[in-house]
Amino acid sequence: xxxxxxYRRWRxxxxxxxxxxxxxxxxxxxALTTGRIAHAYLFxxxxxxxxxxxxxILAKALNCEQGPTANPCNECANCQRINDGSSxxxxxxxxxxxxxxxxxxxxxxxxxxxxxxxxxxxYIIDEVHMLTTEAFNALxxxxxxxxxxxxxxxxxxxxxxxxxTIHSRCQRFDFxxxxxxxxxxxxxxxxxxxxIKADDEALKLIAIQSDGGMRDALSLLDQCGxxxxxxxxxxxxxxxxxVGREALRxxxxxxxxxxxxxxxxxxxxxxxxxxxxRQILTELAEYLRAVLLxxxxxxxxxxxxxxxxxxxxxxxxxxxxxRLMAAEERLHQAMGELRFSARGRITAELCLFDxxxxxxxxxxxxxxxxxxxxxxxxxxxxxxxxxxxxQIKPEPEEKQAAAVAAPAASRxxxxxxxxxxxxxxxxxxxxxxxxxxxxxxxxSEEAAAATTLEYSGDWTEGEDLWNQALEILKNExxxxxxxxxxxxxVTGYENGVLTVGFKNKxxxxxxxxxxxxxxxxxxxxxxxRQSVRLECITAAKPAAAKPKxxxxxxxxxxxxxxxxxxxxxxxGTLQKL
Numbered sequence: 056x057x058x059x060x061x062y063r064r065w066r067x068x069x070x071x072x073x074x075x076x077x078x079x080x081x082x083x084x085x086a087l088t089t090g091r092i093a094h095a096y097l098f099x100x101x102x103x104x105x106x107x108x109x110x111x112i113l114a115k116a117l118n119c120e121q122g123p124t125a126n127p128c129n130e131c132a133n134c135q136r137i138n139d140g141s142s143x144x145x146x147x148x149x150x151x152x153x154x155x156x157x158x159x160x161x162x163x164x165x166x167x168x169x170x171x172x173x174x175x176x177x178y179i180i181d182e183v184h185m186l187t188t189e190a191f192n193a194l195x196x197x198x199x200x201x202x203x204x205x206x207x208x209x210x211x212x213x214x215x216x217x218x219x220t221i222h223s224r225c226q227r228f229d230f231x232x233x234x235x236x237x238x239x240x241x242x243x244x245x246x247x248x249x250x251i252k253a254d255d256e257a258l259k260l261i262a263i264q265s266d267g268g269m270r271d272a273l274s275l276l277d278q279c280g281x282x283x284x285x286x287x288x289x290x291x292x293x294x295x296x297x298v299g300r301e302a303l304r305x306x307x308x309x310x311x312x313x314x315x316x317x318x319x320x321x322x323x324x325x326x327x328x329x330x331x332x333r334q335i336l337t338e339l340a341e342y343l344r345a346v347l348l349x350x351x352x353x354x355x356x357x358x359x360x361x362x363x364x365x366x367x368x369x370x371x372x373x374x375x376x377x378r379l380m381a382a383e384e385r386l387h388q389a390m391g392e393l394r395f396s397a398r399g400r401i402t403a404e405l406c407l408f409d410x411x412x413x414x415x416x417x418x419x420x421x422x423x424x425x426x427x428x429x430x431x432x433x434x435x436x437x438x439x440x441x442x443x444x445x446q447i448k449p450e451p452e453e454k455q456a457a458a459v460a461a462p463a464a465s466r467x468x469x470x471x472x473x474x475x476x477x478x479x480x481x482x483x484x485x486x487x488x489x490x491x492x493x494x495x496x497x498x499s500e501e502a503a504a505a506t507t508l509e510y511s512g513d514w515t516e517g518e519d520l521w522n523q524a525l526e527i528l529k530n531e532x533x534x535x536x537x538x539x540x541x542x543x544x545v546t547g548y549e550n551g552v553l554t555v556g557f558k559n560k561x562x563x564x565x566x567x568x569x570x571x572x573x574x575x576x577x578x579x580x581x582x583x584r585q586s587v588r589l590e591c592i593t594a595a596k597p598a599a600a601k602p603k604x605x606x607x608x609x610x611x612x613x614x615x616x617x618x619x620x621x622x623x624x625x626x627g628t629l630q631k632l
Contacts, residue, residue: 060274061273061277062277064249065245067105067112069112070109070116070125073105073109073112074105074233074238074269075104075231075233075269076104076105076109076231076233078228083116083125084125085125087122087124087125088124092117093206093225094205094206094207095198095206095207095224095226096113096209096225097210097214097228098110098211098228098230099210099211099228099229100231100232101232101266101267101268103267103271103272104231104232104269105230105269106181107147109228110177110179110208110210111137111138111145112127113177113208114177114206114208115127115134117206118142118145118170118172118174118177120133120134122174132172144170144175144176144177145176145179146176146178147179148180148181149182150180150181150183150186151185154186154190155187158190159186160193162197163194163197166201169204174204175204175205176204176205176206177208178207179210180207180210181210182210183209183211183217184212184216191218191220191221195224198221199224207225231267232268234267235259235263238262238272239255239259241269242261242272245273245276246276249280252284253280254286256287256288257288257291258276260291260292261276261279261291264291264295275295278294279291295334296330298325298335298338298339300362302321302325303338303339303342304362304366304370306318306321306322307339307343307346307370308370308373310410311370311373312373313411313412315408315411319404322335322403322407332393333399336406340383340386341361343382344361344383345359345361346370346374347376347379347383349364349367349371350374350376350379351376385409385410386406389402389405425581428585429585429586432551432586517545517553517554518545520553520579520583521543523582525540527578528540536571536575540555542559543556543566543591544556546592546594551587551588552588552590553579553588554592555591555592556591556594557592557593558594558595563591563592572591
């Protein structure tokens with residue numbers, strides 16, 4: 056006897072054998088029990104979820120000698136003929152190859168004849184969305200007013216392509232993807248019934264890779280059962296070309312540490328093992344999804360199908376949420392580019408390059424970079440030091456000593472703040488003052504460390520930063536904050552601290568309110584891309600410096616004609632010494 060594939064041998068023979076389609080099973084069983092049988096059904100859902108199998112079960116239930124019944128016997132002549140495909144009352148039509156108007160006209164002529172052996176003539180039209188518009192129009196009248204002995208069952212994976220006129224004349228049943236737990240349970244029954252030795256981990260991996268399709272899972276189990284005496288997780292990986300947890304864990308760790316060299320070496324090793332580039336990127340996206348979901352909801356158990364909780368929790372420490380979202384976006388972009396790429400390896404390498412350096416112009420990528428800067432500021436790491444891959448050679452001790460002995464004023468930006476509550480400092484004695492001017496003051500280690508955090512971006516003065524913040528808050532309709540802050544002026548900006556003075560004490564107290572400070576500091580963070588602390592003080596606004604008077608020109612009559620002509624030609628001025 057010829058070998059029969061598992062998905063055919065273990066096809067459901069009754070409604071009770073349907074896996075993961077409880078709603079459909081209950082509805083059809085109740086309809087058969089109560090005799091409320093419709094003339095047309097529409098079965099919609101992903102491939103391999105049991106649409107055609109359910110259509111055959113319904114045909115048997117309608118024509119069973121003990122029926123119509125919700126439990127066909129599978130022993131009578133009508134059930135046997137339907138099972139082996141020899142029934143003259145059940146017609147299976149593939150709309151993909153019989154999609155024209157001529158085929159539908161032939162069907163319209165045959166539906167008028169009475170059943171040969173059973174109660175109903177059942178037409179199962181698979182992939183019905185493939186019919187042409189003309190064919191749908193030809194079927195419409197028959198579908199609207201069929202003979203009493205006709206039942207149409209339309210099956211499709213794309214119900215949105217079916218005309219509304221056809222759709223409205225059918226009872227629609229949606230088939231959902233089968234859960235991994237249900238698939239694994241069914242695979243265990245099939246493996247035991249088919250004398251196939253399989254590990255539970257292997258069956259779970261098959262269930263994950265089948266993507267909710269029971270038929271795909273059975274076909275994969277059939278293939279793995281031929282590969283080895285005992286089906287293991289390694290057997291499934293070899294059959295499907297799956298990368299595996301260990302390699303993915305190593306790759307994600309290299310990306311998290313921004314170690315491009317290690318990531319490229321691992322990609323090369325996987326390519327040499329025969330792993331497909333698309334498969335590598337797909338599994339990488341699934342793994343990073345698990346890490347992202349872990350950071351959002353650690354109790355979501357589905358993510359632990361990807362890897363163990365210990366491994367995911369360890370890798371989650373290397374990423375921020377915004378960086379993970381940017382990585383997912385970049386991976387999906389790369390998988391789309393693979394369809395048109397002549398060298399998929401190059402596309403994957405460029406993708407890893409972007410994942411390791413956190414670059415890009417998308418919103419997610421920009422947010423990831425801001426997130427990284429915030430982390431550096433909180434941890435006290437100098438800006439730009441985390442991404443540096445170069446080794447800095449230590450300077451000689453003489454140069455280090457000279458740098459420590461340099462005046463603090465040479466490295467710290469001066470921004471004098473005039474406080475009304477501060478008392479003037481006592482003037483030093485002339486001798487001490489002269490000594491202080493000639494001898495450099497040593498800088499403490501704390502001050503030297505603080506100076507390294509000085510912002511070195513586009514804003515060299517705090518006034519620009521403050522004005523930009525006011526403009527953003529004005530655009531965000533926060534008028535009360537803008538009105539309160541409008542009277543302030545920048546008196547200092549150094550070491551991540553923006554000092555703003557207010558002449559009105561009430562306005563100063565209002566700006567020091569935690570809600571106001573938090574709102575302003577969030578805007579300053581967005582602008583400066585580093586944490587900026589706002590300090591509001593009561594201070595008198597310094598008077599503006601008077602412009603220098605223009606040098607007096609000597610009377611025109613005192614200037615010799617030749618000199619005057621030269622001054623006019625070159626635009627110069629004449630000053631007396």
